[in-house]
Amino acid sequence: MTLAREAxxxxxxxxxxxxxxxVADEVGLVYGGNVTALAGVNLTVPQGxxxxxxxxxxxxxxxxxxxxxxxxxxxxxxxxxxxxxVRGPGPDRALVFQDFALLPWATVLxxxxxxxxxxxxxxxERDQVARHYIEEVGLAGFExxxxxxxxxxxxxxxxxxxxxxxxxxxLLMDEPFSAVxxxxxxxxxxxxxxxxxxxxxxxxxxxxxxxEAVYLSDxxxxxxxxxxxxxxxxxxxxxxxxxxxxxxxxxxxxELVDEIWAGLRQYVE
Amino acid sequence: MxxxxxxxxxxxxxxxxxxxxxxxPSIWLWRLAxxxxxxxxxxxxxxxxxxxxxxxxxxxxVAFGEMLAKGEMWAxxxxxxxxxxxxxxxxxxxxxVIGVSVALARTxxxxxxxxxxxxxxxxxSAIIPLVTYAYGIGDASKIVAIxxxxxxxxxxxxxxxxxxxxxxxxxxxxxxxxxxxxxIRYVILPSASGMIFAGLRLGVSGAFIGIVLAELLxxxxxxxxxxxxxxxxxxxDKMFAAIVSIIALSxxxxxxxxxxxxxxxxxxxxxxx
Ligand SMILES: Nc1ncnc2c1ncn2[C@@H]1O[C@H](COP(=O)(O)OP(=O)(O)OP(=O)(O)O)[C@@H](O)[C@H]1O
Ligand SMILES: [Mg+2]
Numbered sequence: 001m002t003l004a005r006e007a008x009x010x011x012x013x014x015x016x017x018x019x020x021x022x023v024a025d026e027v028g029l030v031y032g033g034n035v036t037a038l039a040g041v042n043l044t045v046p047q048g049x050x051x052x053x054x055x056x057x058x059x060x061x062x063x064x065x066x067x068x069x070x071x072x073x074x075x076x077x078x079x080x081x082x083x084x085x086v087r088g089p090g091p092d093r094a095l096v097f098q099d100f101a102l103l104p105w106a107t108v109l110x111x112x113x114x115x116x117x118x119x120x121x122x123x124x125e126r127d128q129v130a131r132h133y134i135e136e137v138g139l140a141g142f143e144x145x146x147x148x149x150x151x152x153x154x155x156x157x158x159x160x161x162x163x164x165x166x167x168x169x170x171l172l173m174d175e176p177f178s179a180v181x182x183x184x185x186x187x188x189x190x191x192x193x194x195x196x197x198x199x200x201x202x203x204x205x206x207x208x209x210x211x212e213a214v215y216l217s218d219x220x221x222x223x224x225x226x227x228x229x230x231x232x233x234x235x236x237x238x239x240x241x242x243x244x245x246x247x248x249x250x251x252x253x254x255e256l257v258d259e260i261w262a263g264l265r266q267y268v269e
Numbered sequence: 270m271x272x273x274x275x276x277x278x279x280x281x282x283x284x285x286x287x288x289x290x291x292x293x294p295s296i297w298l299w300r301l302a303x304x305x306x307x308x309x310x311x312x313x314x315x316x317x318x319x320x321x322x323x324x325x326x327x328x329x330x331v332a333f334g335e336m337l338a339k340g341e342m343w344a345x346x347x348x349x350x351x352x353x354x355x356x357x358x359x360x361x362x363x364x365x366v367i368g369v370s371v372a373l374a375r376t377x378x379x380x381x382x383x384x385x386x387x388x389x390x391x392x393x394s395a396i397i398p399l400v401t402y403a404y405g406i407g408d409a410s411k412i413v414a415i416x417x418x419x420x421x422x423x424x425x426x427x428x429x430x431x432x433x434x435x436x437x438x439x440x441x442x443x444x445x446x447x448x449x450x451x452x453i454r455y456v457i458l459p460s461a462s463g464m465i466f467a468g469l470r471l472g473v474s475g476a477f478i479g480i481v482l483a484e485l486l487x488x489x490x491x492x493x494x495x496x497x498x499x500x501x502x503x504x505x506d507k508m509f510a511a512i513v514s515i516i517a518l519s520x521x522x523x524x525x526x527x528x529x530x531x532x533x534x535x536x537x538x539x540x541x542x
Contacts, residue, residue: 069444089444101441105459105534118447118455166445 021047021202022068022170026077028227029063037063039227040077045170045204045219050196052205052213054260055223055231061206062098064228065172068204069095081170094163098174098206100155102147108134108158109143115166133161136198138191153184160192164199171203178208189216193240210264214238214256215248222263232263324506329513332506341495341507342514349491352408353480356415357522360472363416364423365465371424372431373453382428388421397479398486406488414483418475426468430461459534466530470523477519 022045029038037060045051053061066072068079070089079086081093094115102111110117113130121129134143137157147155156176163171176192177185189212196203207213213220213236220234236256240247247253308326315325324332336342371381397414404410434457442452458465484493492515499508 066440071440071444089446091446093444095441095444097437097441099437101435101437103438103456103459114442114455115445118442118445118451162445 019047020044022079022081022204024064024068024077024079027064027067027074027079028076029060029067029072030075031063036227038067038074039229041223041229043221043230043233045202047169047202048200049218050203050205050216051219051221052207052217053221053223054207054210054213054264055228056225056264057208059223059226060228061223062174064223065095065174065204065206069093069172071095090168091166092168093170093172094166094168096156096159096163096171096173096176098176098178100147100159100179102155102158102162104147107144107146108139108150111147111158112161112165114162119166129165130161133164134158136164136195137161153180153188156180156188157191164195169202171201173203173205175206175208177212185212192216210257210260211248214253214260220260222260232260234260234263321503322505324509328506329509332504333510333513336507336510342511345492345495345511346514349411349480349484349493352411353415353476355408356412356419356479357473357476359412360416360419360423360476361469364420364468364472365427367420368424368427368465368468369431369458369461372428373457381424385421385425385428388417397482400483401487410487411480411483414487415476415479418479418482419472422475423468423472426471427461427465430464430468431457433464434460462530462534466526466534469526473522473526474519477515477522481515 024041024043027038027041028036030036041060041064043051053064055061063072067074068086070086070093081090103114106114109127109130112134113121113126116126116129131143134140137160139154139157139161142150142154147158150158156179160173160176163173177188180188192203193216205213205217207216215236215238217236220236221230222232222234223229224231234256236253238247238250238253238256311326313325315323315328333342367381367385371385396417400410400413400417404413438456438460439452442456447455480491481493481496484491485497489497492511495511496508499505499511
């Protein structure tokens, strides 16, 4: 049987040193009274780490992220951030949208500064912060451009800079690198890891790519097909200090990819 | 011919940065050329013995000058302009306010939307004579006629523009903690501005149709009367001069509207792919 694995998955090592910053408790969501998107999701997100959500298409990953962002109210259960239940969008969470959601009539500078603008930050300070993060995501020189003048990867960076500019502790990213080619994807992944070393954020990251999940995250949460619930949790304890290509060739890395693939393929078949 | 192609290319080629300062004068040249060609064709048709009722453009121009000099034109517009401008103000402000608030406040939707759609689809020129029964012959009737023709267009387009705001932009705004007011101001209105101004252009055209219809069908005064009267006495040159004057005025108002749109939402025009 294809499902049989040679080595049983190592149970996720406890992370006693880390406090959970975000907890989802029995989160369920029913769309329009009949489509059950999520059925009792339980998960814990450790502070300062990157957690990725992996699962078959339509299993409710975006829905879960929107619930965490406070854009959708769960039908059952709740999400708490540092013990406080989520009642809507908050300053502690910033969302990076899968479709960028950039204002087409605003420049990169104004798009990145949007979150600050609606918080009443005066123009000068807002622009200064926005410029800082535009530079940090590698978009320096494009401040005065409009979204349609940017490539997909650059738009994604603008969306990321906008989320960084509000300096929230938790970054929620919905398939942020799906709209770019493999080369750009790797570049953005590198940039994200580098950024996290500087910014000390907690990241929840939706992806379709097992490799991306293993390479980037400290914790991979695998969801079942719809109605989504947590199937497995894997903690890729990978040493990321070395060269990228070497890391991708280490036995541990490949083992983890295989392990997660084995867990996921039952939903594909 | 050969000089035309490079010009065209210069117009069409996206030369970033300076393209606006470069293209603007040539666009005006082309527009003038288009008007000139139309007048030329008119002149030729007017001189050929097709119909007595179509005088050549030059004669109409002479008649136009005469009517200005003798004050007929001014007298007519003194009559038509007050209700026209009042009506325009009502449909522009009222139409946008109604359309936007109907789209934003969902409770008003069920109430107002059917009324607007009925007015938009009804054969309005059939309704206009009925206005006389309600408002008599006078400025009130003219204003009502303008509103019937213009208001639904402005309101419906504003409504559709607001409705067409991409939901992900609204979610984005909310996720960054924007107040409802800021979301409307910074996301919904700029997003809808294209549709709103398209509606305003249609509404302004409707208003001009409305005032002329009202003056032809209800209240024989002003510019409508000038048209009818000169037709009755077979002064077709004067009749056409009156018609051209109202078309020119409508073009001026539309150009003003365009200027306001560019000023308010300049970036929108530039952000179009
Ligand atoms: N607004 C909605 N109304 C009704 N059903 C919805 C709505 N949004 C999503 N769904 C349904 O809920 C389920 C989960 O959707 P969701 O977008 O969360 O999936 P996903 O895991 O993000 O999928 P993908 O990986 O393809 O992006 C899907 O079956 C979808 O059809
Ligand atoms: Mg999704």
